[in-house]
Amino acid sequence: MSNRNLTVMILIALVVFVGSRSIYVIKETERGVLLKFGEVVNPNIQPGLHFKVPFVNNVRKFDGRVLTVDSQPEPFFTQEKKALIVDSYAKFKVSDTQKFYTATNGEEARAMGLLAQRINDGLRNEVAVRTIQEVVSGERDQLMLRLADSLRDVVNAELGVELVDVRVKQIDLPRDVSESVYQRMNAEREKEAREHRAQGQELAEGIRAAADREVTVIAANAYRDAQLVRGEGDAIATNTYAEAFNRDPEFYSFTRSLKAYQEAFQGQGDVLLLQPDSEFFRYLKDSSGGK
Template sequence: MNNRSSVLLVVLALIVFIGSQSLYIITERERAVQLRFGEVVNNDVRPGLHFKLPFVDTVRRFDGRVLTNVSRPERFLTVNQEPVNVDAFVKWRIVQPRDYYAATAGDELAASERLSALANDGLRSAFGTRTLYEVVSGERDQLMLEIRDRVDLLGREALGVEVVDIRIKGIDLPQEVSNNVYTRMATDREKLATEIRARGSEQAEGIRANADRQRTEIVANAFRQAQITRGEGDAIAAQVYAQAFSQDEEFYSFWRSLQAYRDSFGTGDLLVLEPQSEFFQYLNDGLGGRR
């Protein structure tokens, strides 16, 4: 290889090296700023192929996707001074690369910590003006929107980031508070159960009293109707007996004696009667005592 070829190779290698130092690519997943001697000369480098002065300009790249910031649970106080442990997360992304670089020097961990502090301040303020019921279920969606808007405004001003969403993963009471709450809930449930039982007993007494009254009325009406029916039956029977007696007094007397014999004999009872008494008149004399 002669000297001319060597020189050409060196020049070509130098051109390739300078070209690699002059051109760079920013992807759709990245956000970047271009620096010249440490000073920002391009606030927001868009995706695509770009040129920079070699050995003079530098490019700082940041993750442009939506990031999730998960922090440890924090304790807040409600408006009733009830402590709660809140586990929340923040979703955010860089929208102003220059402000983000100026605030954090491109350190994602530093940005995450500062964003957590802003989110905790927002949660603390929101919880401090609401009851436990409101933050748990009653106004939870509205609460999240208010906190997100507030933290988003602060995040844009302080860090150059957009807060996409803030969500609460869980709200737990401290153990010592949970025991008191469970005890109070059990007491309230027991009180309510006692009131319901008392109302039930009162209603049961009223139902029983009404049933007893209706039973007494029904029995009284049935007894009265039975007495009327029995009286009518006795009247009819007396009329029939009277008619039978008037038709044949001797036969009627004989038939009544047979009825008496049937009802008296064979019952196992002991009867002490004189053989010549009127009771045995038809047994002693077929003519019933008539000669």
């Protein structure tokens, strides 16, 4: 290979290398700053194809989408000096690339760490002026809104990021406190259960006593009504017998005697001892019943 061809190849390689170092692309999801010897000369590079001077200019790219910083659970003390373990997260995005680069050197991890620290400080201040009840349920949403409003201008001015939202994922009590709270809650529930059982037993006894009383009253009324009906029936029967007897006393006496004969002779015994002049044989001696 001749020296001329070698020189041409070296020049082509040098041109390709310089060209590759001179062209850069900013995507729609990215934000970027153009540096000149480490100094920001273009803080807001628009998406698209751009050129730079090799070895003079440098480009730093940042994610322009909404990012999430997940803080580690931290202990905070409420107004009653009770400890709570609060786990939170925040949504943010880069709003001022020059300020973001200056404050964090363009490192997302560092920006997340600084933002998480400020969120924890804000949470500590907000939790310190509230009770456990207010933090857990009563004013939880208000706490998040106030925290986001108070931090939004601060992080924008210091870090160059826009705070989109701050949320609490979970609020727990410390392990030792949780155990004591659980035991107290368990004791309260057992006490409440005993009270409900006692009230239920008292109510059951009252219902049972009322039912027994009602059964007794119903049975007494039924017995009274039955006796009245039976008495009326006996009266009607007695009256019927009396009327029948008064119509034909001799016939009534005759049928009574026949019934007595039937009952007396239906037994298995064949001996019957009676006086000859007994009334029992009245109609056997004389069909007319005369004495």
